[in-house]
Amino acid sequence: MNICILTIFDMKQRKPNRLxxxxxxxxxxxxxxxxxxxxxxxxxxxxxxKMVLNEIGKIVDExxxxxxxxxxxxxxxxxxxMPNHIHGIIIxxxxxxxxxxxxTNKTYDRTKMELSKIIQQFKRAVTIKIxxxxxxxxxQWQHSFYDRIIRNERELYNIRNYIRENPFKWALKxxxxxxxx
Numbered sequence: 001m002n003i004c005i006l007t008i009f010d011m012k013q014r015k016p017n018r019l020x021x022x023x024x025x026x027x028x029x030x031x032x033x034x035x036x037x038x039x040x041x042x043x044x045x046x047x048x049x050k051m052v053l054n055e056i057g058k059i060v061d062e063x064x065x066x067x068x069x070x071x072x073x074x075x076x077x078x079x080x081x082m083p084n085h086i087h088g089i090i091i092x093x094x095x096x097x098x099x100x101x102x103x104t105n106k107t108y109d110r111t112k113m114e115l116s117k118i119i120q121q122f123k124r125a126v127t128i129k130i131x132x133x134x135x136x137x138x139x140q141w142q143h144s145f146y147d148r149i150i151r152n153e154r155e156l157y158n159i160r161n162y163i164r165e166n167p168f169k170w171a172l173k174x175x176x177x178x179x180x181x
Contacts, residue, residue, distance in 0.1 A: 029077070029150035030090045030115055031159045034123060037140035041083035042130075049168040056135050057081050063126045064088060071118055078163045082170060087163050089150070090118060119145050 036042050043057035053061060060081050067090070068076055079088030092114050123141045130139045150156050 027093055029156060030092070031087070031148040031150055032090055032119060033085055033087050033146040034119065035085040035142040037142050039084045042136060042139055043081050043083055045083055046167050046171045049171045051081060051167045053081060056130055056139065059129050060086060060126055063122055063129065067118060067122060070121070074118065078160045080163045080166050082166060087166060089159065090115065115147065
């Protein structure tokens with residue numbers, strides 16, 4: 001009988017997605033992206049440069065729009081649901097001096113930060129609703145999420161344009177991929 005014992009050194013270490021010294025409970029504007037596992041297109045399809053949500057995509061839309069009512073001090077800005085991911089801007093306001101650093105080592109506990117909690121709760125609620133409605137029992141999100149701290153008006157303008165144009169660019173990219181050359 002072969003026994004395999006893995007140590008912490010044997011496991012693949014995931015690259016952290018967050019800025020190491022940044023408190024994601026700070027007031028600010030955050031551009032987030034959440035993807036489905038293996039980039040499976042669960043949410044619908046692009047038709048003529050516009051996203052057409054299927055039933056799962058409509059659940060994602062419903063729960064995204066509930067974020068403001070479930071979290072005080074949170075506002076939502078532009079967002080788009082794509083076939084296999086969602087982009088959105090989350091605004092955290094008036095949280096005061098949120099400090100989740102441990103008194104002993106002054107590092108932030110990322111699991112207690114407002115942005116991570118919002119995303120975790122959103123992804124969990126969507127997954128439960130999809131599975132309970134038996135739309136797709138295999139539905140899964142990719143681990144974690146991507147974020148960008150929006151630092152000025154120009155970045156905000158560019159990100160809003162990116163979100164707005166994403167379905168059109170997706171369709172254009174697919175058209176180019178399918179050209180017979």
